[in-house]
Amino acid sequence: MCWKKRFWFLWNARLQPPMPDASKGVGHLWNHNALKGYHYFEIKTIRSSNMKRITTLAFFACLILSISCNIYKEKKPSQVHPQLSPLEKYVAAPDTAFRYELRSTLPGKGYTTYVLYLQSQRWLSEKEVKNPLWWHWLTIVVPDEVKGGTGLLYIGEGSRKTELPTAAHPIILQSALATHTITAAVHNVPNQPVEFTDDDFGPRVEDELIAHGWRQYLDGGGTEADSKWLARLPMTKAAVRAMDAVQQFCKEKTQKEVSRFTVIGASKRGWATWTTAIADDRVVAIAPVVIDLLNVVPSFQHHWQAYGFWAPAVSDYVREGIMDRQNTAAYQRLIETVEPYTFRKRLDLPKFLINAASDQFFLPDSWQFYWNGLVGEKHLRYVPNAGHSLSGSDAIESFVAFYHAIVNNEPRPDFDWKTADGNILINTDPQFQPDSIWLWQTANRNARDFRKETIGTTWTRSPVEFSADGKYKLDIEKPAKGYAAFFVELVFVGDGPVPFKFTTGVVVRPEEMPFGDYNTTK
Template sequence: MDVKMIALCLVSIFVAMVAADGISSAPLQDYVDKRDTNNGYTLINSFNSSSTTVYVYTFTSVKWPSGKKGDVWSHFLVIVVPSTITYKDSVFLWIHNGSRSDGVPSLRDFYVNLLVQGSVVTNAIYAAITGVPNQPLSYTNNTPNNEDQEQAASYSNFLEGYGTNYEKLIHFPMVKSVIRAMDAVTDIVKGLVGNEVKKFALGGNVRRGWVAYLVAAIDIRVNLLVPLSMNVVGLLESLTHHQQSYGGMSYILSPYVVAKIIEWVGTDPMNRLVQVLDPLAYKSNLGVTKYMIFAAGDAYSPPDGTINYFQKLPGNNYLNIIENDDHTLSCHVAEIGLQIIAFHLNFLSGKPLPTITWTKTQSGNCANLSVNTSSKPTDVRVFYADTPDATRRDFRYRGADPSGQWESVLRPVFWYQAKADKIDGSNYQAAVCAPSTGWRAFYIKMNFGYGESQLTFTTNVTILPDTLPFMNCTTDTCGTKIV
């Protein structure tokens, strides 16, 4: 038996032990608790805007990887303090991306303007940490990488080490950087206004939304999650659903195909990776309120990906699926910012959020989606779209360029809207049938209230017919095909 087989056998034994005892947050918690002297902050600018004061700090959080070849992660911290603070013990912390070459944050940055607006509307402190993860990094073969390449390389390093060194996973320093930012914000706010921050709402897009889940799993200060473009909770189930819908891997995931990450699916090292990174592994610790936002045309996952996790997550969970947009949500960024602020305001004020339930009844290739709400909505609409052909169950806004000239090209998928059928003040429905060829997706969107306090929620997506075109697509048969 060679060395690799011995190592894999040992890993199998360890995984069996973990499975018997249940999933543990110990590896992630241990890493966060591990002492790291590479953190600190320095005030570099402050200015006034719309009855707030904006403070900008340089901030260092962790050294990753540890050792001589690691990089000290450098960030900016932006803290917006309103002139009147109503919610003295709470902060909304936005986890932002960015690179080491970014300039000092200012009102020229859209996210800073949203922080100011959120602070003004809610009378609460808003903050942001930039550069999560730091990029570019040079930890692999001294070649700088962007964040997708960094993540894929970290997975590769972990898997090739037979899943024994969790610190190789880039999510670990990302989580630690956010928690250290929470510590720094707490310290800074105490010094600025004397308030003791005890609660954090966390928001972020893509892997930053993913990290927000993991932070909430191990830090009791988090009481609200707002993950954007993070519709892959339930990692392995999501991957299977992805492959069986598309017959391959979406172009946007090509760094993971190139790094041969997909080929590890079904192995013990991959199972260990999932056990520490999948938010569902920590679901018993994720009872906080969640407002999950993603585009119906996101290239990372099919729009009905919520079937893998939404009902499994504890707590009060809300969806907001955005029509006619892609993974970046760039066509609706201002609208989404206002929706997040409105949700946060309602959450802070203690007003009861609407209770929304929905049921689907299906007959042949037709389905009726019924929605019940505890509060009367101001507007209820059904959104629907068809696939451009009968080959793939594919509602992505962009897909791989068949000619190979570009990474991706726009796809003719358009979401249309119509009024939902009103049964009474709190019950609505939409009856939809499958098209003659291909697939049709639909969901119901509801608005509650008006102006700065308007809330927007949706059901999950139903797709007709309820069939997957590539049931035989597995990691072995089509896991490396880019579509």
């Protein structure tokens, strides 16, 4: 981020107008079903006989920067950052809608929860949407004893109708207490429902509004100007502005500073977790959850080849005609704008991908289209007997182990694995051996379909005997009829409150696909 922008955010934050009263038509949010913004510019002085002169120079330096930044504020994002992607330009663009206000303080045993009303931005105009103002509940947990400057941001869902939260989300509360760090959850991402003015569909939520934006982008020809329709952009900015608010509020209210963030989100918010890391260098680690769709084009082809139909979970994209336009140049530009895999070489930060082995949206072997292409530290977990919501699983605890290690700069377990000829080959570190190893497997005699509504909770596990050299070759018997799937889970007891659980990718046998490619019509 350039120094002008860093200074602008501090200066602008000091000049925000008073908050509007949310009771006068602003609305409410958060119902959980199952964050490049504020940096500060600091001028340091030296204690000497020239202190007065140095301080005066510093004052005039700030004044000059202020004037410069006011000029910068009037420029369009494309003029300011011509080298950035449309995603980064959108996030970097100043927006006077940004402001926040404390609405509730909730004392707890060993911590305090603050609930803020946050306005992150305006997306589109009133000519295009009936409610361009994006607002969110921002819940912040501050332990009585805060250690270090790392914080957590959870990107959550919700709607404008949800009342003021009366408790912290479990993932930020557990993480705060386990690590003594400041944690936060920003709700209503995307800000929904969204009602487009020239749209007979009515109010849209979740994939309904994202798919509509994709169609508008494609209908416009996929130019950079058309990227304004892509909801991933404001979703990312909402997360970034939430981090801005956390930093400012905590410094003002608690005199605690958060300088870096781990970001976690699920499903669409999992996609936004990736894009937040792309847009903001304060993000030092990420945990995208149940968004097993990196490298979208081959992943969707694989979806069709396995099922021979589009699963109901992706019906919004089918209805908007997106699937028939995957071979177009405009679709390729769309992917280059919002698809995290496009930016994978920049995403070398620690990452923990948590997926559901029986997801309704994604196939359990989708990892094969992106895993080897990811760079830097990476960890994977497929949660057995879990659908897209991950309800009833220990996914939160698994994340807490990862976050605890990030906060305390503790080594994370690492092992090499690959697949070959239907086998899973694992090579562990002799100095960091797992405490247990499990082979998970399931089968479907009728179809290559492992969605939870199809097979239920039929994943079973069996222990794997330890190998003295730390090398393993595992497989399962090819079924006489239908398909079988398996993966390997390695459990490591570390210094945190709960053990690490990492897995290999899922392997399906036989490897032959039951259906051919999907033939697009455009």
